[in-house]
Amino acid sequence: MTTATPPRLAGRLTTLMIEARVDAGRALLAPRGELVHGCADTLTETLAGLPAGTGRVDLDMTGVTFMDTAGLQFLDVLHDHGHRHAVTVTTANWNGQPRRILELAGLDTTDPLRSAAHRPPAPRPGPVPSPRPAPAPVPARSAVALERSERLHDLQEEVEQLRHALASRPVIDQARGILMATHGCTSDEAWHLLRETSQLSNTKLRAVAAAITSSAGNGGPPLPGAVRTALRAALARLGR
Template sequence: MVIDAEVCENQAVLCVRGEIVYGAVEALGGALDRLPAATDSIVLDMADVTFMDSVGLRFLQELDDFGCRHAIPVRVINWRGQPRRVMEFAQQDRTGATDRDEPVDEPAAAFTAGNGATVFSAVALERAEAVDRLSEQVQQLQQALASHPVIDQARGILMAAEACTADQAWDILREASQHANVKLRQVAATVVSSIEGVAMDEPVRDALKSALARSRAARVRKA
């Protein structure tokens, strides 16, 4: 995390970049201590903060404590992304509702005292959502792995029937899947079932015919 400080007409603007995690409180304390004695207000700009864990609570408390000690107002602006969602949860718990279309721009004190549990729960929720997304991706990969045998069988059937390569057989299945608007695994299962005399569904059958015709024409042109 990096804090860039700029003072204009006795107002200090602290721009935070990176993640507010372990060590961020100490970094903020150092930046505050280096401000000129004549500083009469502080604005903390969070626009470039990408992530904030439970350390963010102590980070904001450090800013608020500094303002109280020196009797100067402090503001925190430009909440975005994950840090903003953490603060929205905190605001919602305090008021019972929050308007997500309005930017969060309030004194740091409004988001510090008494909201520790909210910040912890909001960060936990953020991570739980990430775990859910990963679980969904794993399920998709598992489904893809499970579909490989039938797809490989269908490719083998097409390679034997059409005297084509494995890549060409794959292209035929993929094109038929797109034109029939069904999953590739379903097209492959249809090809495998057809060997056992099971009739193909008309959309899949027509899509396969078109894909086979284009594949044959392409192979003739290359010959």
């Protein structure tokens, strides 16, 4: 049996489609698009439509091209489905930017559902007579929660930079070309120069690219002091 997720409601942007094929109790899901806001709802609808008796769900993530923090909700839905229905759930073939996000989140890029952050909690013993809580689990869970919070913060910053980069692609590409021509660096090196200059000067990446592009023209304004200083530092680290 082969199905696909139904169209979203009118007025809502469809960023994710999931093709589903079920054979002999095994469901193969093939998401296509982006894991952004609403992706968890799309997955929930797809899983709810699987026939009774489905004992295994495998996801081929090859068609996923972008992922932000909503992708973690997507994984939570998968984990909860497997736990509630006692079925095996796996994901595979994470590539490109989504794979990078998994790395930032500290998840297994081969199958993030195997990661400690998404494993079901160990069974807890029944009530104990003493009112004192068990000493070991509480600090362990607190440490995990703190680490995950820090990783999530880094993940959100990375995704935000990626979104701005995509929206500002033309001016960023121009700035990369200018840096390549001016300093004899490769395209990748020019990209790292832009990012490092942005971080060192505490200036948005698009603003750095726009400043570099404007200053390269005849009679263009000089680079702002903070950007100029940060770019020099980035060039020095690159050995230029």
